[in-house]
Amino acid sequence: MPKIAYVNGRYLPHRDAAVHVEDRGYQFADGVYEVCEVARGYIIDMTPHLDRLDRSLSELKIGWPMSRSSLQTVMREVISRNGVVNGLVYLQVTRGVAPRDHVFPAAHTRPSLVITAKKSSPQAATKRAETGIKVITVPENRWERVDIKSVGLLPNVLARQKAKEAGAQEAWFVDPDGTVKEGAATNVWIVTKDGRLKTRPAESGILKGITRATVMRVAEKLGLEVEERGFTVDEAKSAREAFITAATTLVMPVVEIDGQPVANGHPGSVALSLRRAFFDVAEKIAA
Known part of the structure; x- marks a missing residue:
């Protein structure tokens, strides 16, 4: 065709x-x-x-x-x-x-x-989720209005290329104080040691992800607590789990940040459970 x-x-x-x-x-x-x-x-x-x-x-x-x-x-x-x-x-x-x-x-x-x-291929995406992805961090260098889904994506392109050259699949933009903002094409989450989900507030500074919002509803259905609060790269590296969300990836576990494994270096159960339950909650309109 x-x-x-x-x-x-x-x-x-x-x-x-x-x-x-x-x-x-x-x-x-x-x-x-x-x-x-x-x-x-x-x-x-x-x-x-x-x-x-x-x-x-x-x-x-x-x-x-x-x-x-x-x-x-x-x-x-x-x-x-x-x-x-x-x-x-x-x-x-x-x-x-x-x-x-x-x-x-x-x-x-x-x-x-x-x-x-x-x-x-859903099968390929599932296989990737079963192994997880690697990310790198890069300094924030974009304009302030990243809440607008503009086609002006050159910083994102350069960040993704840098990730590819480092053997990773995504890059996270980081503020000067070490706080994670978002990925080049994704929103960023961590799971704390006590099982709470954290993601940066979307009022400003990041794109208000549609998949991000759906995952919040999925988390509620699964009885998981979500806290909209910024977190640092160091917090992410020491978290129980980390993952990204986007329409292109759904919920994708992160197993390595800047070469350092997250927890045991394998996808976590929380991210995988969110991924499995996603379609039960998301809006579905016949194509």
Whole structure:
């Protein structure tokens, strides 16, 4: 089955999908994006993902490219045309095409919309969760508005590349005082010695993860206490468990930080139990 992308009103073969050279997403990273997991033929947590898209667009004063209901229809069509039962669907909205100028273009400029979908293997993800991942830490060097899911991800790209070169799978941004903020593409959690879950508050300084919020509900269902409080790298290294959350990873155990094993260096029972119970709690809308 050939890959199909949606670009500004047209369904195109992936190899032919393109945006204008003066699209502001290309010129200025003047746009936002969202990504939803597709699992077992359902779009996971679509409502809160689109709510966050609405907030990101509002913060940047970018209009919706179409109505919310129409966007959902296009998402389903892209998923269907790509035969995705398990995978991811990506949405990117930019301020549109206009002559290059730092200030906003004319008010009638139409936002650009690109939607793509790709398959993934649940078995491969489960196998990775059974072994866990390694992370490194890097100094925080991003702009302050990381609460907006902007396409301006160069610091995240460099951090992920550094992680790859170190044999790790994720990088955690760390404040000057040693407090962990979030991963390059994930939210960060630890499990304390007494079994409490800790994750940094999402009012500012990090992206308010949709999967993060669902995991909080999963934790409540499992009778686990969640404390929204910052923690240091040293606390994470000495924790009972550590894990990350995102639509692309769900709940993924962390077994090593900067070359130092977390606990016994194996995935912990809390993270794995959260992962197993995730789909019982998450919103599921037929794709």
